[in-house]
Structures are given as structure tokens and as C-alpha cells.
Amino acid sequence: MRVVTVGDNCMDVYQTSGEAYPGGNPVNVSVYLKNLGAETAYVGWVGSDQYGDTMIQAIQSKGVDPSRITIKEGKTAVTFVELVDNDRRFGDYDEGVMASFSLTKEDLDFIQTFDSVHAGIWGHTEEYYPIFKEKGMLTFFDFSDQLNHSLVKTLPAFVDYPFFSYTKDDAYIRSFLKEVHALGSKVAVATLGENGSLAYDGEQFFTCGVLETNVVDTMGAGDSFIAGFIFGTHKGCSIQECLKLGSETAAKTIRYFGAW
Structure with missing residues (x-):
């Protein structure tokens, strides 16, 4: 199982303590997938500052390919x-060098050696998804809580498994996932915070609750859920089993500070 993640990274700086932890959806997902047993790589840009060095060292220390x-x-x-x-509550976000992120031909060639690819809404990767799809890669994408973003209308045609963040299982999110699936996705998934998760495959809905655990910091919970779901998909698990694996992976993450 070989998965490459592409796009945004960031240092999560906790304002009260001043502690800084490496993060960003694609980075987190690659680390969690590696922990589960997948072979992973991350493609992105960092700055020429100390945080950039920290990010590369941290990713490499977790066994993710930083090349x-x-x-x-x-x-x-x-x-x-x-x-x-x-x-965790997010404050200001300084995109730094990632604001002008793009992929080179060498990056694209590297990415296409993997079985599947994952990216997120802030990663500036959307223009490459038609290429990934055309090359036969399994595609995953996290739209986060941006349910009204313009990409929701155009990108699902090239995303096998789109993920969304919402609050509860209600008529709105069920209708929304049906619409996303109709645009071309295989399975549309929504994480619902403390209310679990929901998925739609074009025929039926699947639901899964959260695991009871000691919550220290919710940073990375959604990303670890996505990693668990991706891992289950590659293992040939059912949608219900993928939701359960996502929930189990998320439960581990919220027991400590920082994403990982």
C-alpha cells in the first residue's frame, strides 16, 4: 500500500504555551497512514526558516518519505x-511560501508512482486531480468544513473519496452527500465531531459513532479519521469497516497534545 499526500503543511503554534507542532492535513494523513503500516510520502514546500527545518526533520523521523x-x-x-x-480553536493562518505552491513535472512523475493520492482544500492541488484520475490513481480529498466552496461543485468528478466536516447527522448533510456523490465520487464521507461519521455510496448511508476516550486535544482528529478510512479502503474493507477504523484512529490522536 503506497500513498502520497500533497499540498499544505503548517506549524501549529499554541498561543498560551508557545509550543509548536508540525501539522497540516496532508502531512498529518501521511504520518498516520505510516503508523498504520502504509508506505507514504509527502510532497510540499517549506520556508527557509527554522520551522522549515523542523517540519522536514519531524516528517522524516516518522518514516514518511520527504524527498x-x-x-x-x-x-x-x-x-x-x-x-x-x-x-482546539484555530486563529490566524499565515500561508507563507505555500501561497504560491505548484507541482513540477518531476513532482508529478513521482506522485504517479503511488497507488493513491490525498490532498486538502488549502493545498492548491485541485488543478492536478484530473491528471491523477486519468493516470488511474485512487483519489482522496479533504474539503474540511468548506461545504459551500466552489470546488465542491467541480472537484468530486475527479475525487473517489471526498471528505467533509460537519456537526450532526441531519437532512441537510444527507442531501449534501447525495449531491456530491452524483457529481462523480465513489463514496462521499462526512465526519460529525462528537456525533461520529456518515458515508454515502449511491445506494445507502452508513453511520458510525465515536469511541469513548480521554480527550486531551482534538488537533488532528479529522485527519487521523481520514487516514484510517484510506487504510481500510486499501485493505479492501467495507465502508462500515472503514468508518470504524477511522473512528479508532481518531480516538488515539485526541489523547495527546498536537496532531502527532
């Missing part, structure tokens, strides 16, 4: 975070 990380003159992306009752 296509490019150092660009400037600042590594930073997200400021605060904890409110152990729930």
Missing part, C-alpha cells in the same frame, strides 16, 4: 491555535 519537499526562500506556514476546554 519531494522543497525549501523555498521565505516563511513556513503557521497556524495559531488556542485550547478551549481541550478543544
Whole structure:
């Protein structure tokens, strides 16, 4: 099982403590997948600052292939975070060098040696998804909570498994997942925070609750869910089993500070 993740990374800086943790959806997913047993690589840009060095070292230390990380003159992306009752709240986001991210031919050639690819809404990767799809890769994409983003109308045709973040299982999200599936996806998935998760495959809905655990910091919970789901998909698991594996992976992540 070989999965490459592409696009945004950032240092999550906790304002009260000043502690900084490597993160960003594609980075987190690659690390969680590696922990589960997949072979992973991350493709992205970091700045020429200390945070850039920290990011590369951290990714490499987790066993993720960092060979296509490019150092660009400037600042590594930073997200400021605060904890409110152990729930992380995002503040200002400085995109740094990732603001002008693009892939080279060498990057694309490298990516196409993998079985599947994952990216997120802030990663500037959407223009490459038709290429990934054409090359026969299994495609995953995290739209986060941007349910009204313009890409929701255009990208699902090239995304086998789109992920969304919402709050509860209601008529709105069920109708929304049906619409996304109709645009061309295989299975549309929504994480619902403390209310579990929901998936639609064109014929029926699947639901899964969350696992009871000691919550220390919810940072990375959604990303680890996605990693668990991707891993299950590659293992040939049913949609229900993929949701369960996602929930189990997320439960481990929220027991400690930072995404990983």
C-alpha cells in the first residue's frame, strides 16, 4: 500500500504555551497512514526558516518519505491555535511560501508512482486531480468544513473519496452527500465531531459513532479519521469497516497534545 499526500503543511503554534507542532492535513494523513503500516510520502514546500527545518526533520523521523519537499526562500506556514476546554480553536493562518505552491513535472512523475493520492482544500492541488484520475490513481480529498466552496461543485468528478466536516447527522448533510456523490465520487464521507461519521455510496448511508476516550486535544482528529478510512479502503474493507477504523484512529490522536 503506497500513498502520497500533497499540498499544505503548517506549524501549529499554541498561543498560551508557545509550543509548536508540525501539522497540516496532508502531512498529518501521511504520518498516520505510516503508523498504520502504509508506505507514504509527502510532497510540499517549506520556508527557509527554522520551522522549515523542523517540519522536514519531524516528517522524516516518522518514516514518511520527504524527498519531494522543497525549501523555498521565505516563511513556513503557521497556524495559531488556542485550547478551549481541550478543544482546539484555530486563529490566524499565515500561508507563507505555500501561497504560491505548484507541482513540477518531476513532482508529478513521482506522485504517479503511488497507488493513491490525498490532498486538502488549502493545498492548491485541485488543478492536478484530473491528471491523477486519468493516470488511474485512487483519489482522496479533504474539503474540511468548506461545504459551500466552489470546488465542491467541480472537484468530486475527479475525487473517489471526498471528505467533509460537519456537526450532526441531519437532512441537510444527507442531501449534501447525495449531491456530491452524483457529481462523480465513489463514496462521499462526512465526519460529525462528537456525533461520529456518515458515508454515502449511491445506494445507502452508513453511520458510525465515536469511541469513548480521554480527550486531551482534538488537533488532528479529522485527519487521523481520514487516514484510517484510506487504510481500510486499501485493505479492501467495507465502508462500515472503514468508518470504524477511522473512528479508532481518531480516538488515539485526541489523547495527546498536537496532531502527532
